[in-house]
Amino acid sequence: MKLLLALLASSNFSLVATTNYQPENNQNIVTNLSQDQDDDFKNAIEYLDTVIEDYVKLEYGSEHPWLETEHLNITISIGYNPQIENNTKLIQKSIDKDVKNIIHEETDTLQNNTDIQQNINSSGFSQTYLNSVSYSVTKGVGFELAVPFEFANAKLNFNLNSTTVTTSTKQTTLTVPPQSVVVPAHQTRKVNYKVYEYTKVYNDILRIQPSNDVTLHIEVQNDDWLTNPLHFWTDDRLIDILSLSWGLGHHEVMDENNPIFVTESEVYINIPTKIQVVKNELNVVID
DSSP states (O other): OOEGGGGGGGSSOOOOOEEEEOEEEEEOOSSSSOOOOOSSSSOOHHHHHHHHHHHHHOOOOOTOGGGGGGOOOEEEEOSSSOOOOOOOOEEEEEEEEEEEEEEEEEEEEEEOOOOSSSEEEOOOOEEEEEEEEEEESSSOOOOOOEEEEEEEEEEEEEEOOOOOOEEEEEEEEEEEEOOOEEEOTTEEEEEEEEEEEEEEEEEEEEEBBBBBTTTEEEEEESSOTTOOOOOOEEEEEEHHHHHHHHHOGGGGGGGGGGGGGOOOOEEEEEEEEEEEEEEEEEEEOOO
């Protein structure tokens, strides 16, 4: 007869697994989390590059007529110290990996050589392991910004413009105290301890909402800079640029799958990420 840990409460003996957590330790370490760039995904700045010329010509063509006749060089960047609203979301797209492995196994053998039933104490189990959450963006957003986020009981801090993997680790002590086990006369009972390591890799989208005050710095100049220099710059709100771009035929700016999109009153930016969760669990079976 086999008894699983979850069923022991109804038996004549009991084994209870407890977990003790130690303080979290954040560090940059090498993991098997893929750091490959997501080259098929445009980041927010790369997407804005595709719509900004149409926007500039419409918004500033009357003030700068040369915008319609000259070949333009346009550079853009997010304004200084962008702020985001406190409603960051993580949207799961797929699970790239989901595995379960036994990483430790041991057995207590409880033998009763007498002619009567005996209560024999198991030796118990206690080992410390590291649970971890590793994470990174797979395509930088195009500007510097750190975004805190809580996932799987771990406090993450995404650097949105770096694909460097960060790992948050937490010690967990898996414990079953010694327990009295009923062993019939001239029989043997075995207490089997198995530690499983569960690994999942999530392919997710981190969605942030920039404040409506966040601006895009735009610098425009013509190609003939040496003989006939023409130049101007402006700082315009992202929400205004995207709203006007929709009217210019860039209807994807209202598609929530776009790298950056706008609703009636908010702007959102999508950033592809990968998150690897490694968790250890103890399973106890009595034969």
